[in-house]
Amino acid sequence: MKVLVLNAGSSSLKYQLIDMENESVLCSGLVERIGLEMGAISYKRLPDTDSEKKTSLEMAIPTHNVGLRKVIELITEGETAVVEDMAEIKAVGHRVVHGGEYFSAPTVVDDKVLEAIEACIPLAPLHNPANLDGIKTGMELFPGVPQVAVFDTAFHQTIPAQAYMYALPYELYEELKIRRYGFHGTSHKYVAGEMAALMGKDLAECNIITVHLGNGSSMTAVEKGKSVDTTMGMTPLEGLIMGTRSGDVDPAVCDFLARNKGMSVSEIDTLLNKKSGLEGLCGMSDMRDIHAAVDKGDERAKLAVEALTYRNRKYIGSYMAVLGDVDAIVFTAGIGENDDIVRLESLKGLEKLGVVIDEAANAGRAGEPKKISAADSPVQVWVIPTNEELAIAREAKNILG
Structure with missing residues (x-):
């Protein structure tokens, strides 16, 4: 076939x-x-x-x-x-x-x-x-x-209402379906399945945090094989710091910009989606350029890396709390697969939560699945290249029997 x-x-x-x-x-x-x-x-x-x-x-x-x-x-x-x-x-x-x-x-x-x-x-x-x-x-x-x-949104339809609802007037959900949907679902589902196979378990037995880091980034808490929370919201803007997207920001910033800068809704939307994130913090959106700038002493580039990895670490910690018991953390996508600095800094200080990294194993890029946690780490940490095309082909094959 x-x-x-x-x-x-x-x-x-x-x-x-x-x-x-x-x-x-x-x-x-x-x-x-x-x-x-x-x-x-x-x-x-x-x-x-x-x-x-x-x-x-x-x-x-x-x-x-x-x-x-x-x-x-x-x-x-x-x-x-x-x-x-x-x-x-x-x-x-x-x-x-x-x-x-x-x-x-x-x-x-x-x-x-x-x-x-x-x-x-x-x-x-x-x-x-x-x-x-x-x-x-x-x-x-x-x-x-x-x-x-x-x-992209299908995998996240198992998220419970307390996680997908925003604390807005309920009629806005009823009328306009304003809620968290999440994205990158095909990628999150694929790497979670690959992780379960590497552990020799059925996905339905596993609690996994999947970390998709690229120009667009998101993280998902997978409980017993199902998505129960994810960082992106109604749109791909919410959550982690990305190449040009701000991720989480106080919503009142929008009104503040409108009143103090005379910006329209469309202009603010463009600012948050296309001129923020890493680009907004240091003027660069490619992590390779940012790391090179850090090596030359660029303080804003250093801040961008620290802000991005801090946000990642904060969400990893929160999803460990959501899941209670975590079998594995998986990094994937362009930055997740290739940036050992971002991976290491995103997990820094989580040793008491059971996440212990083998820095030698973490070094370099990952063209194939590799384990980067220490042998005695209670929580396994892996890098698994995503393959959304293969995931889509598998779904097509499965649905056609």
């Missing part, structure tokens, strides 16, 4: 074709600058373990449909082909950012599912419209092939 995984953005389309017999990636790539004067397609073919072939194209790509048609051509024709016929592709899996309260699990797309995804557009106005474009393109180009929607 081969599954094509699509992640459609407003002007981009990431894709990966996976053979589910052995979970090998046959090809992957990116369609970008969709709708601009000139677009680009990158295509990487992985025919065997010893070589790889890459193709780069520039062409006008006015729509997702045009871009995906060209990708299908690369997949099925000529020297770039990895399948002989499109009929070998048995499912198309789609990442969808927001499923609201409609979806607690992946689902095969039909008209009602399309309507529900569209109904969630007010909750994710930048993402859900593009996700819908990707699904509709898949339906048109793969008629009769099941389209499976996998939602």
